Amino acid sequence: MARCVALALAAGALGQQMGTNEQEQHPPMPLWTCTASGCTKEQKSLTLDANWRWIHNGQSTNCYKDSEWDASLCPDPTTCSKNCYLEGASLSKYESSYGVSAQGNGVELSFVTKTKYGDNFGSRLYMLEDENEYKMFKLKNREFTISVDMDHMPCGLNGAVYFVEMDADGGKSKSGGLNAAGAKYGTGYCDAQCPHDMKFIDGEANVLDWNSTHDPPIGKYGACCAEMDIWEANSRATAYTPHPCSVNGTYRCDGVECGDNEKDQRYDGVCDKDGCDFNSYRMGDKMFYGRHMDFVVDSAKELTVVTQFITEDGTDSGELVDIRRFYVQDGKVVPNSNSSIAGVHGNSITDSLCNEMKTVFGDINDFKRKGGLKGIGEALERGMVLVMSLWDDSLANMLWLDSDYPLDEPASKPGVARGPCLTTTGKPSYLREKYPSAAVKYYDIKVGTIGSTYGSTSANSGGSGDPWGDDRRLKGEVLV
Numbered sequence: 001m002a003r004c005v006a007l008a009l010a011a012g013a014l015g016q017q018m019g020t021n022e023q024e025q026h027p028p029m030p031l032w033t034c035t036a037s038g039c040t041k042e043q044k045s046l047t048l049d050a051n052w053r054w055i056h057n058g059q060s061t062n063c064y065k066d067s068e069w070d071a072s073l074c075p076d077p078t079t080c081s082k083n084c085y086l087e088g089a090s091l092s093k094y095e096s097s098y099g100v101s102a103q104g105n106g107v108e109l110s111f112v113t114k115t116k117y118g119d120n121f122g123s124r125l126y127m128l129e130d131e132n133e134y135k136m137f138k139l140k141n142r143e144f145t146i147s148v149d150m151d152h153m154p155c156g157l158n159g160a161v162y163f164v165e166m167d168a169d170g171g172k173s174k175s176g177g178l179n180a181a182g183a184k185y186g187t188g189y190c191d192a193q194c195p196h197d198m199k200f201i202d203g204e205a206n207v208l209d210w211n212s213t214h215d216p217p218i219g220k221y222g223a224c225c226a227e228m229d230i231w232e233a234n235s236r237a238t239a240y241t242p243h244p245c246s247v248n249g250t251y252r253c254d255g256v257e258c259g260d261n262e263k264d265q266r267y268d269g270v271c272d273k274d275g276c277d278f279n280s281y282r283m284g285d286k287m288f289y290g291r292h293m294d295f296v297v298d299s300a301k302e303l304t305v306v307t308q309f310i311t312e313d314g315t316d317s318g319e320l321v322d323i324r325r326f327y328v329q330d331g332k333v334v335p336n337s338n339s340s341i342a343g344v345h346g347n348s349i350t351d352s353l354c355n356e357m358k359t360v361f362g363d364i365n366d367f368k369r370k371g372g373l374k375g376i377g378e379a380l381e382r383g384m385v386l387v388m389s390l391w392d393d394s395l396a397n398m399l400w401l402d403s404d405y406p407l408d409e410p411a412s413k414p415g416v417a418r419g420p421c422l423t424t425t426g427k428p429s430y431l432r433e434k435y436p437s438a439a440v441k442y443y444d445i446k447v448g449t450i451g452s453t454y455g456s457t458s459a460n461s462g463g464s465g466d467p468w469g470d471d472r473r474l475k476g477e478v479l480v
Helices: 077-083 091-098 351-361 372-382 428-434
Strands: 028-035 038-048 100-103 106-110 112-115 118-121 123-128 143-149 158-164 222-224 227-233 238-243 251-253 303-311 320-329 332-335 384-391 439-448
Touching: 038 100, 091 100, 091 112, 106 123, 106 384, 118 428, 143 158, 143 227, 158 439, 227 303, 227 372, 238 320, 238 372, 303 372, 320 372, 351 372, 372 384, 384 439
Parallel strands: 028 439
Antiparallel strands: 028 038, 038 123, 100 106, 106 439, 112 118, 123 384, 143 303, 143 439, 158 227, 158 384, 222 251, 227 238, 303 320, 320 332
């Protein structure tokens, strides 16, 4: 469900050549790789998605502005790719223009960042292996752990940590020389929603469909790939969700295979857009996750999220059969909630639970049709890219995560109530005006063998009780 975020910067768009106005500087991000004998720290870095960057003609003229391509620079897709340059960003610009700030063992993403070109809303970042390739995670028979701070994340926003089956080089090798920027500049995004708003796909300009009902108009093609949502949350609701696809790797879809909602083709596409989501509130436990003392997991406090990918035989090559979740807070391990929905059994994602959930909720079981856990396991074995983002939802106001959805069904129907938020609080215009200081923090990322990645946060943070190293906390209003 991790859709692209709208960007209102006057010069915000995607390019494929490399600009020279500003040298790219990647925010640092440590990664721990763990085994039963301990964890080893490596210094990795992050790069900003190309959709947020300035695209120009190599000097100062915008290739794309106010939802329109410059006709002289972009008379056709190939010429556009050759004429347009994707600009880098310094560390100071990451913060001042995009709200991205590296801090200690992690990163803070701010919601609204005001610049002289306009307002920037949210961001999307990828972990790099080196300057030219994304870090490829292979998670079968492994666990992934990340700590989060959701205190300043109100209803309607989504702090998302997830994996997608992007190309390691950002699609550079598939572009026929049109994409010179590559992973270094955040190119090549795809996900299970097959987003149409990628300005370039496979290095070629994604021609806009001006007859579309979308505002701004969307591209003709979509960028599809398998997606594993580890953490989609605000301080009121959370879910984790696998989305398998019938295709391998990044795929440029056209027409029906994109599964476009507005054409009533959602379940005809190559990817499972619904996924199999485990949302404790939707599964009947309304007091498991939320703000302050009444909840089992307090979203207003720092939280470590552990996700385990269990294979049938306990080997890296075995078939994926279970995706387990638990939490660590205040030094205590908290098991995931159990489903209390009649006819749906379990507290983790298995094919059995997904089948039961789809039946009881009356949902189309596209998860099974697209390969189920076996399908997402194959993508995890091939390798996926880590994504961290903060976004609002112009399509469905995030109701699918934290409120009642769909709106034409009664809230009493099993599966409709997904969180306690009002159906009116997720509109982007409302959020951008009322909660401009919203932000999320991600830190202490670890990957390793089952049971090896969680423990004392302070031990992994240089001995301080604060994972940021100096007890920094977001100041200001408490968001509800």
